[in-house]
Amino acid sequence: MKRSLSTVLLSALLVSACGGGGDGVDKDLGPIDDTISFADRVNWPGTDQGGGRVIPLIRGFGEGGPAAYWFLGFASKRTADSFWFCREGDADCPLDAHHRLNWDTLVQGPLFQRIPGQPDFSPFWQMWKVTVPADYEPDTIKTAETLDQLDKDGVVTVEPFIIDFGTRFGEDVGFQEVVLHCALVLQGTTLAENGENLPDDSGPMLALQNRAGWHEGYRVEFVDFSPSDGVFPESADSESRPLMRSANIYIQWRHCGGANSPAICDLPGYAYTDRRPVSERGLGEDITGDGDANDTNNTVGGIPCKQPLVADELPYSPLWGVNNVFVAATADVAMIDTTKDQKVSDIESVVDMFAAVDQGDLEAPVKATEDSTGNPVPGNEGQLFFNCPNPVPVGYVPYPCSDNPQ
C-alpha cells in the first residue's frame, strides 16, 4: 500500500464542503446537477441536444478497418480515488471474473472523491475496497467523512483494491493496484449510438449503462465502462499513486497552401490557414456525404483485447495520447476526404501509417502539446490526452481476452 486511507480521506476532507449526518447516516443532498452552473457544465462530457446531453461517437480506423470511439474530451494520466462497498467474505466483489464491476454483489453506489471541474478530477479511478458487515444498511455512507469515521470505529475496513493481472500483452504485470474507467456525467447523458451497429458493420455493439454513485452526499451518475474496458493495472511510471495507462491516437492532417493544396483546404472555418485535419468534426461538416459529421481518418494504435500490430505500440487504453501526423506536401495519400468513404483510406492502421512514414508520404508523428488556440495544455508533462473509449461487440468480455472469438 503506497498511501494510507487516512492520507486519502484527509485530502478529501480538506476539499469537501459538507460533513456527514452526525448520526453515522449521511443525508442524501440530492443530485449534484442541482449545484452545477451552466458554465461548469462544460467540464462534463457531451453536448446538449433535444433529448438531453449526448456524448458523440467518432469514427476512425483501428487495426486495418473502421473503428470508433466516444469522445469525452480532455483527460489526464492521473487517477482519483473511488470507494466500492462489498460484504465481508464476498470474493466476487467488486469485480466479477471478467474484470467488470459486479453489480450483483456491490452493496451500494460508489463514493467518488472528485467531480469534473475540480482540479484533481480524473475519470480514471483508483479503486478502494470498503468491506462492510452483514448488517450494514446500503447507502449509509455517502461522504468521505463518515467513511473515515466508521473506518476508525472499526465498523468498516478500507483497503486499496489489488488484483493479480498476470501477464498482459506480453508484459509480466502481476499484483497491482486497480484503475477503473467511470465517466461521471450529468443526469440522463447518453452515449451516441449506444448498442447500435459497430463501425465495421460486424454486428451490434455492447450497450453500456449509466449507474448511480455519491460525491460528498450528492447523487452522481456515471457511465460504467467496465464491461468494455475492464480494469487496468497502474502505469509502470506510477510513483506515489497510480497513473492510468495510455495508448496512442494519430490525428491525420494535410498541409495547405502549396501548389497541390488539397480540397479540404478550401473549406472555411478552421483556426489555422496552413493545415486542415482530415476530420469532419474538425472541419465542421460532412465531407464523406454519409449524413453525419463524425467521420475522421484518425488512427488508433490499439483496440480492446488485441495485441497491437506494431511492436512499439502501447496496448489499448481509453486514455489516448494525441499525436499529429501530416501528409507530406508532395505526397499523394488517399484518405476519407478524397475517397469520400469513411471505410476506405490508405491509412487504416498504424502499420499503414508507419509504412507511409518510411516511404516519405507522411511526416513522422509529433506529440500534441497545445490546444487548438495554441495554448499549452497544463499537466500531463505537456502532452495532450483524450478520453476516448472504444465500443465492443455484444458478448465481449474484457478479461481474459482469450474468452473472446479470435
Place this chain on the structure above:
Amino acid sequence: MSGFRIAIGLAAAWLVAGCGGDSGPPRPLEIGLRGQDGSFVPLAENDEVAIVLGANGLNMIVPSLRASDIDPHAPDPTVEIEIGGTLMAADIEGSRVDMTDDGVGYVLWDIRTPFQTELCCYNCSAGLVNARIQDASGQAFEGSVTVTFERGGCPDPAVCCQNVDVCPEPEQAKLCQ
C-alpha cells in the same frame, strides 16, 4: 430542452460571481477580439465572430474584455452566449490572470468560451454575448453585444443538422436540405 433559459442561467452565474462588495451599479465593459496586430478590437452590434474548434472537441469563440477604472489584478470574468432564448456557451473557468493596459483601458485577453451544443444549432445565428467582470474591489463591470457566429461566411449550408433533435430547441436546428 428548456432548462437553460437565460434568466435562470444568468441568475445563477451572477449569484456565483457577485458575492463581493457593495460598489454601486455596474460600469461599462467592452467585448472585443484580439486583432491581427494584437490590439483590442471592440465588437459592434451585428458583427460576425469566428467560431474555432477547441482541442476539447467543442467549438468556441475567444473574446477579450476591456474596461477603464478597473482593478486589473486577476479578475473573475463571466461570458455567456444566449441564442434564441437558450444559453449555449459559457467561458471556461481558468487560472486567473491580470488584465493588461492597452492605453485605452485594461484588457483581459482571450477568454475561451465553448458552445455546449452542436455547430448546426448556432452557426450563422445571431446571439447575445453577455460579459461581466467583478474586480478585486467588488466593483462590477458589464457589457453585452449581439453578433452573428460564423465559421467562414454565411450562409453556410454545409453545416446542417440531420434532424431537429440535435439542438436544444427544434427551431434552432438548421436542417440539411
